[in-house]
Amino acid sequence: MKASRKHHFQWTLAFFLTPVVLWLFLLIVLPHIDLLFMSFRTKDDSGSMVWSFSNYMLFFKEPIYWLTFVRTVLYSILVTFLTFTIALPVAFYITKVSRPRYQVFLTMLLLLPFWVSELVRVYGWMILLRESGVINHFLMKTGLLDKPIEMLYNDVTMIMGLVYTSMLFMVVPLIGVLENLDDSLIEAAYDLGANMWTILFRIIIPHAVPGIVSGSIVVFMLTLGDYLTPNLMGGKNSLWFTEQIYNQFIASFNWNQGSAFGFLLLALSSLVIWAGLKLTNQKLSKVVK
Amino acid sequence: MQIDLSVLSVTKIFDAFTAVDAVSFEVNQGEFFSILGPSGCGKTTLLRMIAGFTEPTSGAIHIRGEDMSGIAPNKRPVNLIFQHLALFPMMSVEQNIAFGLQRRRENKTDIRKKVRAILERVGLPDYGDRKVDQLSGGQRQRIAIARCLVLNPTVLLLDEPLGALDLKLREQMKVELKKLQAQVGTTFIYITHDQSEALVMSDHVAVMNEGKFEQLDTPQNLYNRPRTPFVARFVGENNAWSGSVHRCGESNVEVRTEEGLVFRTKAEERLQPGQRVDLFLRPEAMLIQPDPGLPGLNRFDVVVDSILFDGANSQLLVTPLKSRRELVVALPQNRQYDYIKAGDKIEIGWDTNSGICFLQR
Numbered sequence: 199m200k201a202s203r204k205h206h207f208q209w210t211l212a213f214f215l216t217p218v219v220l221w222l223f224l225l226i227v228l229p230h231i232d233l234l235f236m237s238f239r240t241k242d243d244s245g246s247m248v249w250s251f252s253n254y255m256l257f258f259k260e261p262i263y264w265l266t267f268v269r270t271v272l273y274s275i276l277v278t279f280l281t282f283t284i285a286l287p288v289a290f291y292i293t294k295v296s297r298p299r300y301q302v303f304l305t306m307l308l309l310l311p312f313w314v315s316e317l318v319r320v321y322g323w324m325i326l327l328r329e330s331g332v333i334n335h336f337l338m339k340t341g342l343l344d345k346p347i348e349m350l351y352n353d354v355t356m357i358m359g360l361v362y363t364s365m366l367f368m369v370v371p372l373i374g375v376l377e378n379l380d381d382s383l384i385e386a387a388y389d390l391g392a393n394m395w396t397i398l399f400r401i402i403i404p405h406a407v408p409g410i411v412s413g414s415i416v417v418f419m420l421t422l423g424d425y426l427t428p429n430l431m432g433g434k435n436s437l438w439f440t441e442q443i444y445n446q447f448i449a450s451f452n453w454n455q456g457s458a459f460g461f462l463l464l465a466l467s468s469l470v471i472w473a474g475l476k477l478t479n480q481k482l483s484k485v486v487k
Numbered sequence: 488m489q490i491d492l493s494v495l496s497v498t499k500i501f502d503a504f505t506a507v508d509a510v511s512f513e514v515n516q517g518e519f520f521s522i523l524g525p526s527g528c529g530k531t532t533l534l535r536m537i538a539g540f541t542e543p544t545s546g547a548i549h550i551r552g553e554d555m556s557g558i559a560p561n562k563r564p565v566n567l568i569f570q571h572l573a574l575f576p577m578m579s580v581e582q583n584i585a586f587g588l589q590r591r592r593e594n595k596t597d598i599r600k601k602v603r604a605i606l607e608r609v610g611l612p613d614y615g616d617r618k619v620d621q622l623s624g625g626q627r628q629r630i631a632i633a634r635c636l637v638l639n640p641t642v643l644l645l646d647e648p649l650g651a652l653d654l655k656l657r658e659q660m661k662v663e664l665k666k667l668q669a670q671v672g673t674t675f676i677y678i679t680h681d682q683s684e685a686l687v688m689s690d691h692v693a694v695m696n697e698g699k700f701e702q703l704d705t706p707q708n709l710y711n712r713p714r715t716p717f718v719a720r721f722v723g724e725n726n727a728w729s730g731s732v733h734r735c736g737e738s739n740v741e742v743r744t745e746e747g748l749v750f751r752t753k754a755e756e757r758l759q760p761g762q763r764v765d766l767f768l769r770p771e772a773m774l775i776q777p778d779p780g781l782p783g784l785n786r787f788d789v790v791v792d793s794i795l796f797d798g799a800n801s802q803l804l805v806t807p808l809k810s811r812r813e814l815v816v817a818l819p820q821n822r823q824y825d826y827i828k829a830g831d832k833i834e835i836g837w838d839t840n841s842g843i844c845f846l847q848r
């Protein structure tokens with residue numbers, strides 16, 4: 199009886215897992231293996247394909263490539279930090295200040311923009327910000343401006359767009375950790391003479407570390423790999439690394455070079471996260487838990 | 488004697504619900520003052536108003552003569568020990584205790600010295616480097632107290648701090664806490680729903696019910712001379728009868744209970760024949776098989792239902808003849824009553840001065 203039950207269980211498990219495993223293998227693992235091979239192949243002088251590291255070497259030889267990458271990483275870190283500083287008060291308000299019956303409502307409000315695709319959201323911003331956009335129109339009408347200014351296609355706008363896009367991925371893990379922060383810890387600190395900033399830095403942030411780290415990793419990775427927002431809001435000179443990859447694949451038809459850049463992005467961003475965890479003394483296993 | 492805390496007619500109303508209703512009291516310096524009441528009677532609300540986390544709807548709170556209205560909790564000379572202690576899990580024991588001193592910007596060597604001294608005082612000198620989750624329940628208790636005491640507060644507020652401990656440890660901590668308070672001489676305001684905690688530790692106890700103080704007195708008086716039926720029921724064990732006044736004497740009255748028993752007892756207030764009253768009698772006031780020669784006793788016959796053996800707290804459950812109400816009688820363990828078995832018929836007597844009678848309102 200027991201044995202047959204176990205058998206039965208294994209069959210259901212296999213039944214449900216097979217599509218997932220197939221999906222992962224066919225759509226993710228296989229193409230990546232192919233891309234990995236491709237990234238190590240290059241044309242030699244005679245025009246035939248040979249194995250070589252030259253695709254990877256190009257990244258380090260041409261300053262434009264690695265500088266773009268450094269710029270992308272620095273901006274992604276900035277976006278992650280800004281997202282965190284905005285998300286923490288929002289999450290704190292939702293979990294600790296607002297009345298319990300509004301909590302679900304506020305969380306839904308936060309989710310609402312994410313029901314439309316990123317493309318639609320970015321176009322929404324563009325309608326607001328462009329030269330003939332809503333904001334310029336309004337400022338002209340009220341006489342604050344006498345000639346429209348271009349608010350799109352600069353770094354500030356791009357970063358604002360990226361922060362907006364990443365918000366949810368920081369707020370949700372923060373709500374998770376703050377929800378199980380005992381209110382009496384905050385009150386005890388207050389009672390012992392602490393002010394708001396001490397409570398923030400000694401009680402709330404140390405408690406929220408697992409949420410902060412997991413939120414930051416997600417936001418950093420998403421921002422680094424984002425293509426739409428930097429391209430549409432930052433314009434031609436946004437110099438985001440994903441655009442270099444796109445250019446190699448689509449503009450230059452150099453799939454070998456493109457996949458090498460793709461793997462460099464993966465490896466180097468993992469390295470950045472690893473360094474970040476080391477610097478802040480965190481362990482990934484603790485965060486995932 | 489200096490008055491550390493005075494609470495002047497403090498009321499707290501949540502929406503339409505009155506949690507604390509015009510409570511006034513004073514606490515002298517160095518006193519162990521307890522507030523005793525059933526769950527939900529407003530004890531925590533009152534304590535949080537003293538600590539500054541809740542503003543009273545009306546009334547004032549003075550600490551050492553200074554009005555506390557509008558002063559934030561981090562600026563008040565009181566500290567609160569929370570119901571679940573609220574030790575900071577992200578810090579070591581030492582950092583927990585040093586937290587308040589650091590907020591006062593005291594210098595590092597002083598802080599280290601004070602932390603060491605207070606750890607010694609609570610009997611945990613080598614525990615500074617431990618994490619909070621490496622402590623036992625009793626140790627956490629002591630660290631929570633140390634964390635507040637190190638700041639030398641005028642008044643230390645304790646919100647049922649022993650509630651989470653098991654019985655044995657609670658008994659032990661009760662004695663320890665009392666000793667510690669006597670040593671440091673800080674004024675303690677202790678809230679609890681456990682009457683034994685309040686009676687054992689306190690100099691004065693206020694019994695609270697539905698947001699009001701029923702009686703504020705010494706533990707002895709609360710037990711021996713309760714002034715309201717609620718106090719008589721809540722503090723210590725009591726047998727209760729309701730009945731009516733049958734005849735009035737000079738200082739005592741004759742009460743006929745609903746079951747038809749007639750007792751003579753002293754009255755707390757002036758009573759008229761025919762008035763409905765509640766009569767209370769302690770289990771230890773009842774004598775088992777009293778000497779027939781003893782004068783001035785109410786005597787009646789009962790049947791023993793069961794014997795509850797519990798060492799020094801052993802009791803008999805008995806039912807008077809012609810009645811169905813069970814009474815509790817203390818059973819002294821001096822082997823004199825070993826012959827009593829369940830089902831036996833015995834005589835019970837009690838002195839007319841031991842009962843207390845209240846007019847029903």
Ligand SMILES: Nc1ncnc2c1ncn2[C@@H]1O[C@H](COP(=O)(O)OP(=O)(O)OP(=O)(O)O)[C@@H](O)[C@H]1O
Pocket residue numbers: 501502504506524525526527528529530531532533680
């Ligand atoms: N913020 C609040 N809003 C509305 N009602 C409240 C609030 N805080 C407490 N109450 C109500 O006030 C009453 C007294 O609460 P309080 O916490 O003071 O009780 P307590 O005596 O400490 O009880 P316990 O022994 O269970 O801790 C309760 O009926 C409670 O529901």
Ligand SMILES: [Mg+2]
Pocket residue numbers: 530531532570646
């Ligand atoms: Mg309470």
